[in-house]
Amino acid sequence: MHKTWIAGLIVVVGLLLACGGGAGAFAPVVEALPDYSNLNGVSAGLDFSIVADMRNFLEDTEFKGAVASMAGVGAGVFIVSPGDIDPPDQVLATIRAPLVFSSIPWLPVVGNHEAETPSDMAFLRSYGLAAQASAAGASNFASGPSGAATTCYSFDAGGAHFAFINEYYDGSSDVGINPGPADPLAGTISPALLAWLEGDLVAAEARNPAYIFVFGHEPLYSLPDAATARVRHSGECLDAHPEEVRAFIDLLKKHAVTAYVCGHTHDYSAALVDGIAQIDAGHARGSGDTGAPSTWLKVSLYSNFAEISPYRSTDGIAYAIPAPASAIRLLPR
Secondary structure: OOHHHHHHHHHHHHHHHHHOOOOOOOOOOEEOOOOOOOOOOOOOOOEEEEOOOOOOOOOOOOHHHHHHHHHHHOOOOOEEEOOOOOOHHHHHHHHHOOHHHOOOOEEEOOOHHHHOOHHHHHHHHOOOHHHHHHHOOOEEEEEOOOOOOOOOEEEEEOOEEEEEOOOOOOOOOOOOOOOOOOOOOOOOOOHHHHHHHHHHHHHHHOOOOOEEEEEOOOOOOOOOOOOOOOOOOOOOOHHHOHHHHHHHHHHHHHOOOOEEEEOOOOOEEEEEEOOEEEEEEOOOOHHHOOOOOEEEEEEEEOOOOEEEEEEEEOOOOOOEOOOOOOOEEEOOO
16 A cells, blocks of 8 residues: 555544544545556556546646646547536637547536536537547447436446436436535435436446446545645535435445546545545646646556556646556456
8 A cells, every 4th residue: 555545544534533423424434445456457448538627727737738648648539527627618629639639539527617607518518428429439328317418428338338427417407406606515416316327337237348437526535635635625525415425335336336436626546435446536737736736547448457547747747657656456347
């Protein structure tokens, strides 16, 4: 276990003690992910990238630096952004600026800042997700439930299943759970969203995917940044709704989901939260947030493990996998 994770877990324990574990409070067991660094990859398959929480920090030492790093390393078949992509049209233009990314499929997730901004939601609702998934070589594309048909979706690609959820969907409106500044606890897994996701995962399991990834904006539980141990949004993520987050975790376990991937906190972390691999993609705003290194993730699917490599930068320009090598490996289902 890396020293940073030891420090991070100590911070989490301290937060739990400070919170006092009130009635019904969500106090998960947080553990380091198993170490599979001794494995050698077999039968390389799909590669893709994850980058989040850049918002309007789009200049050369901000999100453009992360995009340049992805272009240099190779982003894979598509790019996923788990929220806080406001304004999405400008974020997409920044991604598509390098010639190598001129047509790369971009797969967005609704974050709290998009949900509170009508123009952002108008763009995302009309974005054309099915066409993006098709360009990524996907099959079995499924739209979301009534009221969120264009902001929840799923598909299969590369022997894996990918599900994208909108945590501000209340069962009738895709912004029904108002995430405005007056309600920092807004993001949750509504019963209608949980029911849609369960149906989606049941259908996916019938196709026997090797991996299942679920993407949402807010973490199950806020964890310290792997480098700086900073903690943001403590008690304000999905854990602010204990019954709902427990039901969500139970569903992820029931269907052997490989990982839940999120953003929101700006702090990169990877750990087991009540037995579920939670990958927080951190932020990609470069020098726009100096409290934790800017981050993007490269995911490579092999037949015997999925490898997630964090590329991080303290100046918004030079990105590298931290030393010692800290790639995460998750086993097939």
